Amino acid sequence: MQEFDFQSVEEEARKKWNELHVYKVDIDTSKPKYYVLDMFPYPSGAGLHVGHPLGYIASDIFSRYKRLKGYNVLHPMGFDAFGLPAEQYALQTGQHPAKTTKDNIETYKRQLGKIGFSYDWSREVVTAEPNYYRWTQWIFSQLFKSWYNNTAEKAQAITELIKIFEQSGNLEVNAACDEHTPQFTAEEWKAFSEKEQQDILMHYRLAYQSYSLVNWCPGLGTVLANDEIVNGVSERGGFPVERKKMSQWFLRITAYAERLLTGLDTLDWSVSMKDMQRNWIGKSIGAKVSFPVKNHDEEIEVFTTRVDTIYGVSFMTLAPEHELVEKITTAEYKDAVQQYQKACAAKSDIERQQEKKVSGQFTGAYAIHPLSKVEIPIYISDYVLLGYGTGAVMAVPSGDERDYRFAKHFDLPIIQILDIQDNLENEANPAKEGKYVNSDIINGMSYSEAVPTVIAALEKMDKGTGTINYRLRDAGFSRQRYWGEPFPVYYDKDGIIRLLDDEQLPLTLPEVEKYQPTADGHSPLAHATDWVNELGDGKTRETDTMPAFAGSSWYFLRYMDPHNEQAFVGQDAQAYWQNVDLYIGGTEHAVGHLLYSRFWHKFFKDNAWVSTEEPFKKLVNQGMIQGRSLMTKADSINGVPEGVRVPIMLCSPGDKLYEDKLAQLIQSDNRFANVDLEKDVNWENTEGKRYITLHAEVEKMSKSKFNVVNPDDMIGEYGADTFRMFEMFLGPIEAHKPWDINGIEGVSKFVRKVWRLYNIDENGQANFNEEASKEELKVLHKAIKKAEEDIERFSFNTVVSGLMIAVNEWTKMKKLGRATLETLPILMSPFAPFVSEVLWSKMGKEGSVINAAFPSYDEQYLKEDTVNYPVSFNGKVRFQLEVDASFDKKQVEEFVLVQERTQHYIQNQNPKKIIVVLGKIVNIVM
């Protein structure tokens, strides 16, 4: 008998797929479509480890399954190729990022190719290629040319807005815009200079420029992202970071906040994923209230979600940077206030957030409570953030923990406002239950009555309005980097920003000599002075580039129509493929990529470039495969708390690491530069040589932890089919689980057992019966049923178990029938495409198994003549009883009662109750 040889099997299958071009898909209106998408990988230099393909395997299984089920399946792959690591590498080595990125993509494709994915590579998309980013630039232009009409609830052309301005100014316009947008009439608009008009339009555009603070790190000469800063210094190098005001591009995602929120209800995503987005959008319904300042014309505006607590306000707190502070501070307090402001400014945001001590400073000024007219003192304190709400708080010590601590510290009044606040001596009570007290017009009311009452009162005297606030901020869209999409704009000689014409796209990245930013923090593109000035006439190009999320916010649409030169996606292609039916990826993109993509998609919908409101219907988050790091005992090397990690391929847990080997390892890892082998190591010594014992620890798989397992190695040893099935067999797709090589033998055995079922002789011929037996068909139809049901609910690990059970039973039957052996490859092909393809051929079938039809199970084979009932007494199972399957409840009951064993448990008592669940269980209650 011929034994299974995965190498020749993989070769044979691959050859067939290449010849038949099986993965090429096109629009086919005779079939329903199904779009399965993997999250876009960033091609890092390290290549794939075994954790990466987990989601890809799952999506590939589902794609193949859907295809067998008669769907026209779009299953593409491409690369999110712009980004920091390539640029860092360029900084270090001088190699062009385009070159390293290309090399890395080659590595990825080679690795992915080994696993046997059903990608249609003719649709490959690479964000860093000009023929792709041309459209990213085009989309940016469209955002720039649009504003959001809150009344129409959609984006519209900026030219429409200009028409409105010319007719009636902006007083009647209900648009998403900056809070500080000036108001003007049509006449005033017409009188503005062009520069002034353009500046005003910036307040409305969906892609706009504005000044904002960035994290400028002089030590590195660059701008850092928030997560590149640890404890106020740069993660790399530990240099101080300062806040620097720079002109930046933004996308007005806040215009879509409400639609992004309500759209979540229509999506088949996990609860936690939706919650993360809801949390990020952070809608709060509240009120804006104005507090007049005594002896001033100014009013302090606050935003509150608890306008019902307004009668509990006993002081106000402003952010130290609040613009009113200077104006209202009395001469007496000027010095103290300035000192406090200085102290706050010296602290980084992170320090301010970590500060637990109560601090603040009285300004000497008083506000007048809009309802009670009581005078209340105005303080400044660093617990109030300028960036949130209005940068001012109406302090209600009885209901808010921070206000309470502040009040206690400065000995300010704590006013009870709800009858249930009975422990104000010790703590604030933020509850909304109970009835209001000390609250004038809302005394005796409940929360839901009080809120509208207060808002109405405030609105009547023009001191407040009900408002909705979002935590969501507009998305910063500028990066002072080289390796990203250039902005398709230039500044004319008056400094007015102009778009390039669409025909001038793509605006390609110029070559630069160095990838460092300029000394004043401008992007490396500023070094390319020829490029910056090439338009002449005093026109200069924008030197910032777009962030990595630009290209990934729309790539799923490009796959539908990757070579279209006329549009980023053609109407026909989009009308057919609609949107992504199944999206598989990690949770790390919960609020970044997934939110931006939804935002762009809605913008496309507003312009009727796409027909769907949401891009991703169903989202499945694959878990992380963790590594097992081999460690020396944690306490065995002092001063290095995590011990020494040992490359995973070298040894296994329990192994002894001898002195010479350890010395070698320590030398190769500079974190252990100061370890003294004599003083710091607790040696064991039982055999004349010193050693330490290794143990395993589960942690993230990472090159720096020496615990990376390469899929190439696994495939080389066990074959791609076994590798695919094993990754699925590890556990539920969403769960995090440690990579444990132990189980792979079981899957490998399974594949070989499958091969043996075909009794393949020396000539490569399968041997089988023409007629399949009833028993084997029963096993088959059970397996079909389980496979189908489990794949539908993404329970891939149990599909593998189910197939194992079937194969174990068939193995006992020696020689199987044609029907069984022809169906098995179809069932298995989503999981193990290579061996399934070859076995399909061995059965003399034409074409590829990929194009077969998924079998349907036949109930008649699943029917049993008898049912095994567990018979329990008072819920405790005592014995099994075989009962005729056609019996009804009464018959089962009677049959059970006359059994000798039943009588033995009943003794001579009368059962109180007998419960028969047909096909399941019999329970006798005594």
Next chain:
RNA sequence: GCGGAAGUGGCGGAAUUGGUAGACGCGCACGACUCAAACUCGUGUACUACGGUGUGAGGGUUCGAUUCCCUCCUUCCGCACCA
């Protein structure tokens, strides 16, 4: 602190609407094959004082709970002076 997910043998995990807890695989033990080993095949494998007891702990609903409800503990993830 708030929100979410999870907790089952030595290990990964199964049990789909409440109905035989531990499927399947690993590991381990024994046996067959072999000069021997590997491979392969077979048998067994939650604990047990053999009465029973068992799904993180305690309580509840139910004829019956891993599954539903309440309280608590632990782990992981996300958010957080958010007014």
